[in-house]
Amino acid sequence: MALLLTGCGGSDASDTKDSDKTADADAGSGSSKPSASATSDDIDRPQIKLPSDVKNVFEGGTTGDPAKDAVLADNERRINSIDEAITVNAKKYPALKFYSKGDALVSAASYIMSFRDENRSFTGTTRYYDREVTLHKAGAASVTYCMDATQTYPKNGTTGKVDRSVKASPSDYVFYNTRLEKNAEGVWQTTTVSSTEAAKSCM
Incomplete structure (x- = not known):
């Protein structure tokens, strides 16, 4: 298991897989709105807006437990924040x-730069499912989930040309x-x- 990110229509792995077949947390196509689990609160949150051709689908948005739902909501927002940094041309994210924060922020920045350095982006729909939350003591929690990036495709960052010839593979299924x-x-x-790529539990 390698330290990775989440998002990019797929794995946050620093390496590219299947000729960049996968290009992450939460919302519909081109939207900054979180899914059903992202309940409203009084926190002043930065806006996240994805391009219209990038969509993250999150299944199992609510658990019935407000504390767990809040964790899921911010997990989704994180995934979207990474996808935004890869697919949206902006000065700040x-x-x-x-x-x-911490290791997750460092690895996220490295992953995003790998796209920038190679002038790559992505398009398509990424599905997140089998999401489980465990609450721990002292304000900590863990979230495990699966990702299906079989419907994402590499995109040239300058021309916008999408390579739809890239075929789906087992590595498009990732456990986080x-x-x-x-x-x-x-x-x-x-x-x-x-994360674990080609995770049998996610297929």
Whole structure:
């Protein structure tokens, strides 16, 4: 298991797989709105807006437990913040640091730069499912989930040309295990992320 990110329509792995077949947390196509699990609160959150051709679908948005739902919501927002930094041409991405810190922030920045350095982006739909939250003591939690990036495709960052010839493969199914900590503002920030590609439990 390698320390990875989440998002990019797929794995936050620093390496590219299947000729960049996968290009992450939460909302419909081109939207900054979180899914059903992202309940409203009084926190002043940065806006996240994805391009119209990038969509993250999150299944199992609510658990019935408000505390767990809040964790899921910020996990989703983190995934979206990474996808935004890869696919949106902007000078700043405040949501990235808002929802990540420590090792998770460092690995996220490295992953995003791998796209920038190679002038790559992505398009398509990524599905997140089998999401489970465990609450720990002292304001910590863990979230495990699966990702299906079989419907994402590499995109040239300059021309916008999409390569739809890239075929889906087992490595497009990824299992994630993340740790989150609640900060003083009440935001669940992801601190570490590990992932397993071609995870049989996600197929």
